[in-house]
Amino acid sequence: MRLSVIGCGYLGAVHAAAMASIGHDVVGVDVDPRKIDALSRGQAPFFEPDLQDLLTAGIESGRLRFTADIAEASGAAVHFIAVGTPQQSGGDAADLTYVHGSIDALLPHLRPGDIVAGKSTVPVGTAAELAPRIEATGATLVWNPEFLREGWAVQDTIEPDRLVVGVSMNSTAGLPDADGERASEVLRQVYHPAVAAGTPFIVTDLATAELVKVAANAFLATKISFINAMAEIAEVTGADVTQLADAIGHDARIGRRFLGAGIGFGGGCLPKDIRAFSARAEELGRGESVAFLREVDAINMRRRDRAVDLVVDAFGGSVFKKNITVLGAAFKPHSDDIRDSPALDVAVRLHGLGAWVTITDPAALENAQRLHPQLNYVADRDEAIRGADALILVTEWDEYRRELSPEHASTLATGRVVVDGRNGLDASAWRAAGWTYYGMGRP
Ligand code: UGA
DSSP, X not given: OEEEEEOOSHHHHHHHHHHHHXXXXXXXXXXXXXXXXXXXXXXXXXXXXXXXXXXXXXXXXXXXXXXXXXXXXXXXXXXXXXXXXXXXXXXXXXXXHHHHHHHHHHGGGOOTTOEEEEOSOOOTTHHHXXXXXXXXXXXXXXXXXXXXXXXXXXXXXXXXXXXXXXXXXXXXXXXXXXXXXXXXHHHHHHTHHHHHXXXXXXXXXXXXXXXXXXXXXXXXXXXXXXXXXHHHHHHHHTOOHHHHHHHHHTSTTTOSTTOOOSSOOOSSSHHXXXXXXXXXXXXXXXXXXXXXXXXXXXXHHHHHHHHHHHHHHHTTTOOTTOEEEEEOOSSSSSOOOOTTOHHHHHHHHHHHTTOEEEEEOSSOHHHHHHHOTXXXXXXXXXXXXXXXXXXXXOSOOHHHHTSOOHHHHXXXXXXXXXXXXXXXXXXXXXXXXXXXEEOSSOO
């Protein structure tokens, strides 16, 4: 099928390449000529395992191209809207400028029968607001949220654990109307390999599809903050939150995943999505229904303070002129994304307290340096550790978590303090090697 993908950021670039890899003829459109230029040369503008290969293969096959001219989207059967919906500056709500801008630009190129499939994360009600303008051209709007995780984006796109398509409904029957029925069938064809493999394909109304996405992210954020709240209790009782997580995680109803206590969640999605959800619920007069999300956000931010306090306390109340090596800058491993990164935030705070901070990260160093040029960046892990008074692990890359032995670190660092902001290190091994180990929510 011919497909267009409007917006070639994280979501769009991966979607375009993944759709070409399953046989579609795809044009990716973006307003940023530098991004288009890089993608057209088969270069991923960000770090994502497997994306580079997929881009190269797609371009070489002739099924994938990128352009800054939205007129080239014309003729596609499905137009995916994959633009960003960042947090508004000065508020919690989502900024929909790019969604409206892309629809405005696309409208003149739509033909009757085309399908516009929104993938961006939007406040519930957005699709209903956009639909009349799209329908006036004879095209149909559906909402098809994306659940990909950075670092696993290619796999999550090609083999998703579920597909959700929100369509227009027949209000009396509560079933898709004729356009909705047709559009959901077209989307089944788009995702044919996943559908054939038995991936759940859930057809809903537009509002439900929009809500599924924010509800999923709200749940994940709540799960992380729940275990971090337990970490706070563990800290005043001498309990160990990692054992607690293992023990409750054996209950299949709870599950161990996303019960990793530490410095909390960050990135371009969870923080802004829970805030936008709260803001939207308040607009709808249901702020109290998701009031707990404010608490989820507050617990999350407190964990960054806690990590900083652990380092400060390790030095008896001041890190002034202490050499602190921060292991990690990305908001999570397998990513160069530093948006709302708890790792970088902790580093910046320590720097603000007068510490001499050195940051290392296998992928995110350039991005971090651009945002915080005042900090010291060292690409080589061992060089970064040399002469350190303390280490703090803030992004659990294997380079630090598995591959850095405490014995080796001892040959490089001057001090013997290690703060494990992700509870990713083997505490007993570090202690046995003479280090004073501090975990998050661990004795
Ligand atoms: C998240 C969701 O997991 C995806 O399903 C969703 O599609 C995506 O947002 C989005 O809306 O686009 P992502 O932001 O890539 O994906 O990252 P996650 O893997 O969810 O991790 C988020 C943060 O939570 C990271 O900072 C991570 O370190 C932290 N985390 C995760 C914990 O602190 N503890 C855990 O147990 C798990």
